[in-house]
Amino acid sequence: MRFLMLNWRDPKNPLAGGAERVTQAYLAALHERGHEVYWYANAFPGGSSEEVVDGIRIVRGGGKGGSILKAMQWYRRQESFDLVVDQHHGIPWFAPWWCRTNSIAYIHEVLGPIWSAFYPWPLSALGQVQERWTHWFYRNVPFWVGCESTKQALLRHSVRNVSVVSYGTDTVPLEDLEEKPLRQPLQLVAVSRLAPNKRVDHVIEAFGILLRKGLQAQLTVIGSGEQEPRLREMARRPELAGHITLTGQLSERDKNEHLRKAHLLLHTSIREGWGLNVLEANAMGTPAVVYPVPGLVDSTINGVTGWVTAAETPEAVAKTIQQLLRKPEEYERLRLQARDRARTFHWSYVLPRACAFLEEQARQGSDKRVSI
Numbered sequence: 001m002r003f004l005m006l007n008w009r010d011p012k013n014p015l016a017g018g019a020e021r022v023t024q025a026y027l028a029a030l031h032e033r034g035h036e037v038y039w040y041a042n043a044f045p046g047g048s049s050e051e052v053v054d055g056i057r058i059v060r061g062g063g064k065g066g067s068i069l070k071a072m073q074w075y076r077r078q079e080s081f082d083l084v085v086d087q088h089h090g091i092p093w094f095a096p097w098w099c100r101t102n103s104i105a106y107i108h109e110v111l112g113p114i115w116s117a118f119y120p121w122p123l124s125a126l127g128q129v130q131e132r133w134t135h136w137f138y139r140n141v142p143f144w145v146g147c148e149s150t151k152q153a154l155l156r157h158s159v160r161n162v163s164v165v166s167y168g169t170d171t172v173p174l175e176d177l178e179e180k181p182l183r184q185p186l187q188l189v190a191v192s193r194l195a196p197n198k199r200v201d202h203v204i205e206a207f208g209i210l211l212r213k214g215l216q217a218q219l220t221v222i223g224s225g226e227q228e229p230r231l232r233e234m235a236r237r238p239e240l241a242g243h244i245t246l247t248g249q250l251s252e253r254d255k256n257e258h259l260r261k262a263h264l265l266l267h268t269s270i271r272e273g274w275g276l277n278v279l280e281a282n283a284m285g286t287p288a289v290v291y292p293v294p295g296l297v298d299s300t301i302n303g304v305t306g307w308v309t310a311a312e313t314p315e316a317v318a319k320t321i322q323q324l325l326r327k328p329e330e331y332e333r334l335r336l337q338a339r340d341r342a343r344t345f346h347w348s349y350v351l352p353r354a355c356a357f358l359e360e361q362a363r364q365g366s367d368k369r370v371s372i
Helices: 018-032 067-075 114-118 123-137 148-156 200-212 228-235 252-261 276-283 314-325 328-343 347-362
Strands: 002-006 036-041 050-053 056-060 083-087 103-106 143-145 162-164 186-191 217-222 244-248 264-267 288-290 306-308
Touching: 002 018, 018 036, 018 056, 018 276, 018 347, 036 067, 083 347, 114 123, 143 148, 148 162, 186 200, 186 252, 186 276, 186 314, 200 217, 200 228, 200 314, 217 252, 228 244, 252 276, 264 276, 264 314, 276 288, 276 328, 288 314, 306 328, 314 328
Parallel strands: 002 036, 002 083, 036 056, 083 103, 103 143, 143 162, 186 217, 186 264, 217 244, 264 288, 288 306
Antiparallel strands: 050 056
16 A cells, blocks of 8 residues: 655654654554555755655655645655545645545644744634634544544544544563652653743743752753753753753653653643653653643543643642652552553554554545545
8 A cells, every 4th residue: 555644844854753753653664564655744954855764755845835735746746645644733734635535634632722832912813713724624534643632622623533543652661660769859850842832941940849848859851942042041040050950852762761760750731642751751660740731631640650730830730749749659559550551552552553543544445535
């Protein structure tokens, strides 16, 4: 079979993130099963027009506002595909109306309030209205999502057919967990792209509250992004200086070492498609404290594999951690449960199910047409 993924970014793009990591895993697995796999993405400075990564034929062309037309021109010169996956990141590719074959939509989250993190009003409001109308326009197109929260959000936006295929991770869970009593000095970690929607500043504010209450603790922030200068400035405040380390990007090995040593992962994003770093931390025997937002309430089972705060505030994060310090036996129990659950999300379990789903979509028949 021949598969095509349409996504604004590819794994080599400097702005690539978790969405591109999981997309690469799915497509590489399809290639390993003997399929031809293509990935069309925006061009970027220094990127070649075509290359092969993990057996995936990556084609680049156009930029913001122009890549859809470039993709259509390229597509018309290709042999027919069995399935085209239209991956949305705020703006879709409108592939079901020009690809002339099976097409499904793939999204990681319904952005909603994330628009306000990147754009001022009224652009943020226009973005949210556009997103809702796009989902209505795509209401007869099958959707593929990674968690139940995203499915429910799409159903509320009139989409009729939504399939959940869980995300996976290539982090191998530890067989034996070393002793890591929950006691001071606490070792806390945040792993994230340093972007406005990730709200890593909330992690730093929560950490500051803990220090002001007399707790001994260290915070490590792993990742890079446009918010890094601001976060470094926050970390230099007199009351925080010497207690926070911003590492920038790390290798997978070094990142996992930090996750293994930490007592808790903190995640305070506006919303997520899943929260891949939560499962990576869980695999290392480190539970998470997360905000009660879509995606994070799916990757963390409150009171079973981690803790979901009562509110989206730094104060709620600090309060949750203070309460945990009084329940060290509960911490040990959740460490084990988090690690055991992470095993079920390893790619070796997830990819066969994902590939079977995509192959079934490709077999649906190329004579289907999407109606408005």
